[in-house]
Amino acid sequence: MGTPESLTATDAQPIRIGMVGHAFMGAAHSHAWRTAPRFFDLPLVPELGVLAGRDADRVTAAARRLGWAGTETDWRALVERDDIDLVDICTPGDTHAEIAIAALRAGKHVLCEKPLANSVPEAEEMAEVAAEAATRGVFAMCGYSYRRTPALALARNMVRDGKLGTIRQVRAQYLQDWLSDENAPLTWRMDKAKSGSGALGDIGAHSIDAAQFVTGQGITGVSAIMETFTKERPVGGDFVGLGGSGAAGADVERGPVTVDDAVIFSARFDGGPIGVFEASRAALGRKNAMRLEVNGSRGSIAFDFEDMNYLNYYDGGSGADPDSLGFRRINVTEAHHPYTGNWWPVGHGLGYEHGFTHQVVDLLTAIGAGTQPTPSFSDALQVQRVLTAVEHSAGMDSRWTSVDGREGQKR
Known part of the structure; x- marks a missing residue:
């Protein structure tokens, strides 16, 4: 997770990038492709070649x-x-499978935004095609960028190194409020046919990936509830944010919302821990509160993306001073912390966009070394299985559902 080994300018070869989609994620990815070679020594230097979109x-x-x-x-x-x-x-989920499979079969490496697909069968086919392509030196990666936040990467290292002891509990939240306004217009993100799900797949998928990444363990079963607070929204118009109305009034045409506004589920991990997850796009006052807390037998870590340059760590080891017990804040900007040595002096924090730059760095470093970048499509398929299990459980009155698709008693 650290800085790639230094390379001379003559070592780096060009890699020509084509991108599909140019909205929010397209802008973030474009920034990353431009920025990565300016701050990191890479084995491949990206050239922003072709951008694809439907409207000329x-x-x-x-x-x-x-x-x-x-x-x-x-x-x-x-x-x-x-x-x-x-x-x-960088397109809606209903297009991921077709584009990714075609690109891999054409011999192109692929970076695909999350969640991987809109269904497990689509994700399974993508993972199968990606595995075959990897045997030819063509690699695919899914874009779970939050795992590239330095504080979360440090948390992963601490868990791996045993500083938390045996992991016992995980609690994860991802809270936003941009859909609290009932007059926010209907977009593709509220259409299940295009997006697959609502808060669950849009932001909850990040929490699932981050929890599994930090703990090094997979989710095996879930029990869930989901809710759509606003059943219909205005068709057309631009949302101007809370405190203003993008489309309002009794005469405005409204269309059905076919995805969830919020989801809560409990989970079990394959190594024994239990977890609680919550995702909402209607949590007033929360703008991008992606939170993760992991409790172990020797310590705990707690993270909140709204305070993203810090990791809170509780050392519960036997040598701890009982008079000074409590969480301490680690400012994750030291040169030896993951990724940060290539950026600014200590204490000069990073932002949202840096996760996408680190994603490019890790992807190109792996491709240059001829190794599989992570998360692979197989890793992302496992997240897709969790998403599907959550939806299935919620549709069956919160019945416990194994991630492999079986219903039954809690183990």
């Missing part, structure tokens, strides 16, 4: 703004181009 005028404007050399209005044309080595997928 919009994709041309986006390419100019985000730094892409060329454009396509059909992702298939991008995949078929000989001057593209890697395809970056």
